Amino acid sequence: MRLTDAINAITYKIRGVTGASEVARRLAELGVVRGAEVRVLGRSLFGDPIRVRLGESHLALRVAEAGLVELEPHA
Amino acid sequence: MALPSAGSSSPAPNHSHRLTPVSIEGKAPIVALIGNPNSGKSSLFNLLTGFRRHVANYPGVSVDVGRAPVRGIARRVELLDLPGSYSLTALSPDEALVRDALEGRLAHTPKPDAIVVVVDATNLRRNLFLLTELYEFHLPIVVALNMSDIARARGLSIDDRLLGERLGAAVVPAVATRSASAGPLRAAIEQAIDHAAPTEPPSSPPARNASPEQRYDWIDGALDGVVKRVGHSLSTHSERADRIVTHPLWGCLILLAVMFVIFQSIFTWAAPLMDFIDGGFGWLSQAAGGLAPAGAWRSFVTDGLIGGVGGVLIFLPQILILFAFIALLEDLGYMARAAFMMDRAMRVFGLTGRAFIPLLSSYACAVPAIMGTRAISDRRERFVTILIAPFMSCSARLPVYVLITAALIPATPFLGGWIDLRGLVLLAMYIVGLVVAAPIAWLLRRTAFRGPPPSFMLELPSYKWPRPRAIWARMWAAGRGFVVRAGTIILAVNLMVWALAYFPHSPETRARVEATATAESWDAERFDHELAGAYQRDSYLGRMGRTIEPLVRPIGWDWRIGMAVIASFPAREVVVSTLGTIYNLGANENEASAPLQQALKDARWPGGRPVFTIPVGLSIMVFFALCAQCSSTLVVIGRETQSWLWPIVSFVAMTAMAWMAAWMTSTLGGVVTAAIR
Numbered sequence: 001m002r003l004t005d006a007i008n009a010i011t012y013k014i015r016g017v018t019g020a021s022e023v024a025r026r027l028a029e030l031g032v033v034r035g036a037e038v039r040v041l042g043r044s045l046f047g048d049p050i051r052v053r054l055g056e057s058h059l060a061l062r063v064a065e066a067g068l069v070e071l072e073p074h075a
Numbered sequence: 076m077a078l079p080s081a082g083s084s085s086p087a088p089n090h091s092h093r094l095t096p097v098s099i100e101g102k103a104p105i106v107a108l109i110g111n112p113n114s115g116k117s118s119l120f121n122l123l124t125g126f127r128r129h130v131a132n133y134p135g136v137s138v139d140v141g142r143a144p145v146r147g148i149a150r151r152v153e154l155l156d157l158p159g160s161y162s163l164t165a166l167s168p169d170e171a172l173v174r175d176a177l178e179g180r181l182a183h184t185p186k187p188d189a190i191v192v193v194v195d196a197t198n199l200r201r202n203l204f205l206l207t208e209l210y211e212f213h214l215p216i217v218v219a220l221n222m223s224d225i226a227r228a229r230g231l232s233i234d235d236r237l238l239g240e241r242l243g244a245a246v247v248p249a250v251a252t253r254s255a256s257a258g259p260l261r262a263a264i265e266q267a268i269d270h271a272a273p274t275e276p277p278s279s280p281p282a283r284n285a286s287p288e289q290r291y292d293w294i295d296g297a298l299d300g301v302v303k304r305v306g307h308s309l310s311t312h313s314e315r316a317d318r319i320v321t322h323p324l325w326g327c328l329i330l331l332a333v334m335f336v337i338f339q340s341i342f343t344w345a346a347p348l349m350d351f352i353d354g355g356f357g358w359l360s361q362a363a364g365g366l367a368p369a370g371a372w373r374s375f376v377t378d379g380l381i382g383g384v385g386g387v388l389i390f391l392p393q394i395l396i397l398f399a400f401i402a403l404l405e406d407l408g409y410m411a412r413a414a415f416m417m418d419r420a421m422r423v424f425g426l427t428g429r430a431f432i433p434l435l436s437s438y439a440c441a442v443p444a445i446m447g448t449r450a451i452s453d454r455r456e457r458f459v460t461i462l463i464a465p466f467m468s469c470s471a472r473l474p475v476y477v478l479i480t481a482a483l484i485p486a487t488p489f490l491g492g493w494i495d496l497r498g499l500v501l502l503a504m505y506i507v508g509l510v511v512a513a514p515i516a517w518l519l520r521r522t523a524f525r526g527p528p529p530s531f532m533l534e535l536p537s538y539k540w541p542r543p544r545a546i547w548a549r550m551w552a553a554g555r556g557f558v559v560r561a562g563t564i565i566l567a568v569n570l571m572v573w574a575l576a577y578f579p580h581s582p583e584t585r586a587r588v589e590a591t592a593t594a595e596s597w598d599a600e601r602f603d604h605e606l607a608g609a610y611q612r613d614s615y616l617g618r619m620g621r622t623i624e625p626l627v628r629p630i631g632w633d634w635r636i637g638m639a640v641i642a643s644f645p646a647r648e649v650v651v652s653t654l655g656t657i658y659n660l661g662a663n664e665n666e667a668s669a670p671l672q673q674a675l676k677d678a679r680w681p682g683g684r685p686v687f688t689i690p691v692g693l694s695i696m697v698f699f700a701l702c703a704q705c706s707s708t709l710v711v712i713g714r715e716t717q718s719w720l721w722p723i724v725s726f727v728a729m730t731a732m733a734w735m736a737a738w739m740t741s742t743l744g745g746v747v748t749a750a751i752r
Contacts, residue, residue: 016288022166023530023532025164025287026164026166026452026530026532027532028286028287028288028291029161029162029164029204029287030161030201030532030534031200031201031204031291033287033288033291034288035291035295036291041314041317041318042317042318042321042322043323044321044323044415044416044418044419045323045327045416045419046323046419048418048419049415049418049419049428049531051317051321051415051535053314055198055200055201056197056198056199056200056201057198057201057534058313058314058317058534058535058536058537059532059533059534059535060411060414060415060418060428060531060532060533060534060535061531061532062418062427062530062531062532064528064530065530065531065532
């Protein structure tokens with residue numbers, strides 16, 4: 001599953017980022033890497049962009065970027 | 076393999092490969108200060124140097140490289156404040172700048188001798204990513220573990236000694252807002268320079284071309300056992316606040332309310348202060364007029380100096396209030412939230428919420444806003460943001476709007492007294508720029524800057540209590556800049572305009588008017604008035620003005636407005652002072668400088684028709700809302716786009732649009748006025 005399918009307020013573990021684009025690299029640099037914990041906190045008007053907690057920081061992401069983030073299925 | 080150079084508490088061991096100190100006699104060692112955005116880097120810079128650098132709680136603040144000596148060290152050490160960056164892969168101009176600085180490729184800035192990397196203790200893992208990229212520069216590194224107090228409050232316990240050993244660097248816990256943190260940091264900096272041993276961690280650092288995953292694996296190894304959570308997991312205050320502040324409905328209402336409060340305060344809170352300054356200048360003008368002998372000198376003091384430059388200084392309170400609000404929002408951490416909420420709307424025009432931050436601060440001044448776009452990594456988005464930023468109604472336009480609305484627009488109340496007609500007109504002026512900028516951004520993104528939609532990833536920093544000192548520093552800098560500008564550029568332009576409008580002041584003009592007066596038997600008052608007008612028409616400015624009059628005549632302006640507008644090329648607010656000088660000179664010379672509003676109302680075409688009708692007033696405001704009459708903005712556009720093309724395009728296009736819009740306003744206004752009659 002992907003970050004776009006995540007249910008609000010549930011913590012997931014990240015499996016990885018799809019692709020080798022600049023965006024993927026930038027996400028990884030910000031800490032979106034395998035094993036990191038992520039949780040969707042809220043959505044903006046019309047559902048895009050989204051707010052997430054990533055580890056100890058808060059990030060705003062567009063759905064386009066969030067769609068690159070692969071999650072471990074919630075146990 | 077090298078030994079760890081120093082832990083936080085252990086003094087530097089005697090290295091066998093100890094190098095000679097880097098500093099050559101006469102050249103102060105340079106220490107680069109770097110860190111993630113929002114890591115408190117600029118606060119730390121201020122703490123160490125005592126320098127008042129503008130700090131804000133959003134990315135892209137310290138856009139220029141600040142450099143100042145470290146205070147409280149016996150020797151001279153220069154600290155280099157580099158822009159906040161998450162990594163050095165050089166996607167954004169900010170990151171490229173940091174890399175260039177560390178490699179010694181910046182002009183006027185030698186290669187640093189050591190690095191201080193500021194890391195946010197509450198988010199160590201992400202912050203250490205940047206550190207892993209620093210080992211390759213083979214410099215001594217000091218790690219400033221900033222916000223260690225907040226980390227403790229959130230229940231994080233960090234073993235800084237163990238961390239220092241793992242990283243091979245001195246790790247100094249710090250709280251940038253507390254002066255006690257400066258001592259240990261200074262000591263660590265001195266040590267790093269004296270020992271000059273490149274920092275190397277005990278376990279070899281990630282290779283130069285390591286992937287982010289490999290770097291994070293290394294960081295996880297280094298952090299193993301270093302961070303312990305003694306308290307509860309964080310559901311922070313920021314998170315709770317964001318549930319409301321970024322809520323799709325409540326968040327938008329809050330954003331609107333914030334805008335409304337800023338707008339309202341500029342026009343209501345500033346009024347008493349402005350009246351006070353205005354009164355002061357009125358008194359000064361009378362007093363000075365009495366002191367100076369009549370003629371050119373008195374005219375210069377009362378009309379040029381006090382009537383002109385004083386007319387601009389009245390607006391100081393509004394500029395201070397506006398900057399205070401922008402600084403407050405930045406310091407609080409609200410800007411990133413506004414960016415989050417505005418992202419969807421910005422997308423329509425091919426931009427992201429990230430562009431919203433410089434555009435919002437452009438309402439105070441476009442120059443820092445344009446420099447702030449360096450945090451935008453997408454080149455096309457950055458250029459479009461730079462080109463539309465000057466359309467946001469900056470503080471220099473306020474004097475123009477306020478002068479003209481106060482002189483010409485009646486204060487008819489609306490909505491039960493909540494806002495009057497003047498307020499509505501001002502609001503309209505603020506909206507004009509937006510209405511024009513939006514389609515221009517859309518157009519640019521489909522033509523010159525066509526490209527895939529940029530990505531939007533923005534850190535939402537924790538809310539922080541605004542620090543009065545930081546806000547005061549911003550107000551001080553803005554106020555000082557404004558007063559200095561009034562005392563230099565505005566004064567110089569004004570002096571020139573006054574001289575051109577006063578001289579040659581020839582006796583022939585007087586003789587000619589006297590002849591007509593005798594022939595048509597004018598009274599003294601009529602004579603004085605006609606004489607002043609004739610002097611001005613015959614002045615150098617008057618001759619130039621009549622040459623350019625055909626350019627502004629279609630808008631319904633007389634040559635005096637035309638010249639005042641042209642003379643305001645250096646800065647928009649200059650127009651207020653030049654109008655003051657021109658209309659005061661054109662008025663009865665024997666009277667003390669009248670309030671500018673009155674002078675404008677009294678201005679007449681040769682036939683006796685008033686010059687400043689409501690359509691003409693509105694057209695002047697619309698012109699200034701859209702024009703590029705600001706040399707600083709044009710220079711900074713040139714610097715930031717690295718080309719002469721864009722400032723020229725900006726100037727030509729904005730002037731053309733301003734003229735067109737002013738013409739439309741004036742023509743439409745004329746039709747409406749005629750219909751009402």
